[in-house]
Amino acid sequence: MEVGSPVSAVRSQRVVLGNKVCPAVVTIKDGRIHKILPDGEDPDEGGFEVLDMGDSVVMPGIVDCHVHVNEPGRTSWEGFWTATRAAAAGGVTTIVDMPLNSIPPTTTLHNFHEKLREAAGKCFVDTAFWGGVIPGNQHELRPLLNAGVAGFKCFLIHSGVEEFPHVTLSDLHAAMKMLQGTGSVLLFHAELECHQETPELADPCQYTTFLQSRPDVMEMEAIQTIIDLCLQYKVRCHIVHLAAAKPLKMIQKARQAGALLTVETTHHYLNLCAENIPAGATQFKCCPPIRGAANQAKLWSALKDGQIDMVVSDHSPCTPDLKNLGSGDFTKAWGGISSLQFGLPLFWTSATQKGFQLADVVRLLSQETVRLCSLDQQKGSIQPGYDADLVIWDPEREFKIHEADIHHKNKVTPYLGITLRGLVHATVLRGQLVYRDGVFCTEPLGKSILIPARKI
Ligand SMILES: NC(=O)N[C@H]1NC(=O)NC1=O
Ligand SMILES: [Zn+2]
Ligand SMILES: [Zn+2]
Numbered sequence: 001m002e003v004g005s006p007v008s009a010v011r012s013q014r015v016v017l018g019n020k021v022c023p024a025v026v027t028i029k030d031g032r033i034h035k036i037l038p039d040g041e042d043p044d045e046g047g048f049e050v051l052d053m054g055d056s057v058v059m060p061g062i063v064d065c066h067v068h069v070n071e072p073g074r075t076s077w078e079g080f081w082t083a084t085r086a087a088a089a090g091g092v093t094t095i096v097d098m099p100l101n102s103i104p105p106t107t108t109l110h111n112f113h114e115k116l117r118e119a120a121g122k123c124f125v126d127t128a129f130w131g132g133v134i135p136g137n138q139h140e141l142r143p144l145l146n147a148g149v150a151g152f153k154c155f156l157i158h159s160g161v162e163e164f165p166h167v168t169l170s171d172l173h174a175a176m177k178m179l180q181g182t183g184s185v186l187l188f189h190a191e192l193e194c195h196q197e198t199p200e201l202a203d204p205c206q207y208t209t210f211l212q213s214r215p216d217v218m219e220m221e222a223i224q225t226i227i228d229l230c231l232q233y234k235v236r237c238h239i240v241h242l243a244a245a246k247p248l249k250m251i252q253k254a255r256q257a258g259a260l261l262t263v264e265t266t267h268h269y270l271n272l273c274a275e276n277i278p279a280g281a282t283q284f285k286c287c288p289p290i291r292g293a294a295n296q297a298k299l300w301s302a303l304k305d306g307q308i309d310m311v312v313s314d315h316s317p318c319t320p321d322l323k324n325l326g327s328g329d330f331t332k333a334w335g336g337i338s339s340l341q342f343g344l345p346l347f348w349t350s351a352t353q354k355g356f357q358l359a360d361v362v363r364l365l366s367q368e369t370v371r372l373c374s375l376d377q378q379k380g381s382i383q384p385g386y387d388a389d390l391v392i393w394d395p396e397r398e399f400k401i402h403e404a405d406i407h408h409k410n411k412v413t414p415y416l417g418i419t420l421r422g423l424v425h426a427t428v429l430r431g432q433l434v435y436r437d438g439v440f441c442t443e444p445l446g447k448s449i450l451i452p453a454r455k456i
Contacts, residue, residue, distance in 0.1 A: 003436050009025050009027045012392070015057075023038070035384060059393070063369040069102065080119050087125045090340060092343065094375065095340070097119075099164070106149070112149065116129075124440060126446050128449040130149060133153070135165055138177075153240070154188060155188075157218070166189075180234070182454065184236065196217075205328040220244070227254040239264070241264060241266045241314050244291060245302065267347060268337050282325055283337075287335040304356070310369050367381065
């Protein structure tokens with residue numbers, strides 16, 4: 001079957017349906033899942049283009065709700081065309097774009113309209129959008145929500161870019177008042193500046209120098225602030241890219257007290273360790289920093305027992321010069337790691353060794369992420385009526401990451417040359433084959449997804 005073709009049924013010996021993996025034929029009508037038939041039973045109506053995938057796994061497409069596309073304004077860093085091709089190659093059928101790093105940032109209705117114009121006709125997978133909260137823009141929040149943003153993101157510390165300033169507590173009270181009763185969600189970059197001594201003569205090329213400059217107490221302090229606001233206003237709050245395990249106890253306690261609080265971590269915190277980062281290797285720089293192995297083990301057990309809800313990429317690329325790889329100075333390099341294309345195999349390679357099952361992958365990379373961005377009635381599950389967004393992959397197949405196979409605009413990544421388990425064969429977007437074995441559909445078939453206002 002050619003890429004770009006409509007698919008009217010997919011057959012496989014391993015279809016992930018809820019908690020089960022079984023042989024089935026998934027039929028598709030008008031871009032949506034129509035019926036799920038036991039294998040052997042043939043689709044009854046004629047003219048079916050059955051894509052027979054043997055024993056490759058068929059799963060809901062991955063929904064990565066933390067991606068910095070950077071368009072418009074910083075298109076040398078990334079863009080809709082390249083980011084969504086990387087997504088398609090990685091089995092990601094929906095991304096949610098972060099409001100910052102693009103110029104302008106998605107902090108006003110006017111800027112959101114500009115974002116939508118720029119995205120049109122360039123996306124190979126579906127794309128939804130977060131709005132941003134910055135000082136003084138509280139009157140833009142309701143209009144942005146009514147226009148279809150999935151929710152909002154803010155920073156409690158310098159964001160890395162000047163045009164997206166971080167908020168103070170009084171900005172947050174103003175924003176919370178606007179969001180109260182809307183059912184929307186506020187995402188927090190959870191690091192707060194704390195008073196601490198920084199050793200003057202520390203070598204900026206040593207990873208530990210950077211790590212010590214952003215200790216886990218900065219995450220603790222930020223998360224305490226978030227919990228207080230969340231309980232006070234009863235607005236849904238979400239902690240992006242939790243790196244430290246220490247705040248998990250207080251998060252759990254807050255949830256037990258009724259806080260509408262969710263938390264994500266990223267592939268880099270689950271796969272990379274501070275102990276293994278060489279001097280000068282600024283491709284590993286991100287914020288909060290990658291912490292030690294003992295911390296990482298705690299993140300994995302928190303994922304297992306549901307204390308961390310989901311795993312995302314936080315794909316945040318830049319041009320190679322901004323990584324300062326030449327000097328290797330961690331204090332000067334851009335913080336951000338590119339991994340949009342490799343989320344599924346990165347997660348699976350480690351998770352399978354820790355006893356996670358395919359159904360856990362669906363829960364952590366699709367079902368929980370669609371709930372966060374209010375797409376759970378439409379995406380993230382193989383059920384009649386849902387969008388026929390599928391990833392078809394081989395969880396046993398190993399492959400090596402070669403630069404030539406990376407579809408992100410800039411190829412700098414800490415994962416270059418590593419071998420992963422889990423090869424994506426095909427990606428189906430609303431019933432159309434958009435990627436198969438290295439070949440993309442020539443037309444970008446992705447849509448901008450506007451989220452209808454929540455009914456609460
Ligand atoms: N501005 C931006 O993308 N920052 C991201 N990069 C990173 O490493 N953490 C972030 O929050
Ligand atoms: Zn962040
Ligand atoms: Zn981010």
